[in-house]
């Protein structure tokens with residue numbers, strides 16, 4: 001094949017589903033041959049766009065588009081300071097786009113370039129939440145009826161009971177309800193003058209999760225695989241208590257019971273419970289995931305492939321996990337573009353140590369902007385088997401969905417006394 005070079009690179013920001021998505025388009029010297037990659041960092045999309053347009057673009061223009069590994073290594077090292085969000089996202093976008101181009105050049109779906117399928121489709125998990133255990137149960141049953149076998153369960157707003165839907169620190173007693181109970185019973189009032197924010201009460205949350213799982217296993221039995229995301233909202237010792245108390249409920253995994261800042265506590269957690277642990281969506285650096293895999297401290301890796309540097313490092317860490325019995329469960333919420341979901345899926349299809357794939361579903365507007373979205377049938381996600389990643393972008397649709405300005409509100413989080421907290 002005739003060599004091709006990179007002719008243009010640009011980042012496109014669009015918001016068809018309420019989450020700001022960043023997609024990188026790499027064009028080549030061969031007319032009409034281009035690739036797409038996901039670089040989504042939904043809280044800071046314009047920082048990523050600047051990194052792509054102002055720094056990576058001039059760095060990679062004119063380079064041989066087939067030399068994916070070389071471009072990855074030199075892009076990574078060229079900034080000198082590395083392993084951070086923004087720059088990693090930018091590299092992810094270019095890297096996925098180059099894999100997309102290589103697949104199109106070969107006339108093969110990207111999973112074929114990795115070695116071919118280990119499975120026909122990827123089992124996905126969906127998110128069921130509700131104000132009380134019965135409402136969560138009903139939503140789980142609805143997913144089961146659609147053929148899903150894995151469901152992540154959360155109660156009382158995002159992350160669990162104790163989370164206030166109100167922006168004000170002290171919901172008026174008897175007026176605002178959280179999880180079906182008067183707010184003042186589950187969210188301790190803030191001191192006078194407390195600043196606005198999303199308030200949550202770790203204590204209420206901790207106690208409610210046990211109640212939720214007691215109810216669900218009693219009503220649903222053990223045939224359905226249940227998952228739960230702690231979202232790093234507990235003190236480490238409380239997270240250990242939760243993982244222990246949930247052990248009889250046989251979770252498929254407990255996600256982010258600890259923050260990356262608290263990973264030394266994983267040794268204590270592992271010594272005390274066999275509840276499977278999933279971590280990784282906030283990881284930036286190999287120094288964060290390598291010791292956890294090599295010391296068998298986690299069971300599932302959850303990296304955001306649009307953040308860790310793309311398909312190139314994801315293949316390496318997936319292979320490392322295979323050697324240590326750690327499975328993949330790549331991050332796949334609504335703030336991953338359909339291009340990023342396709343990258344997840346191509347890795348899922350080939351990795352021997354695939355576990356499960358998070359999937360938020362696609363809205364109609366996303367399908368309009370991104371023709372070729374993977375399709376879910378009876379709980380499994382299927383690729384479209386076109387060459388490359390299989391997903392395109394309709395740039396005439398992009399402008400219909402401009403990104404909103406300003407910060408994400410849900411990450412302005414506080415505990416009941418007003419203390420800033422992790423979202």
Ligand SMILES: [Mg+2]
Pocket residue numbers: 229231255256281
């Ligand atoms: Mg999570």
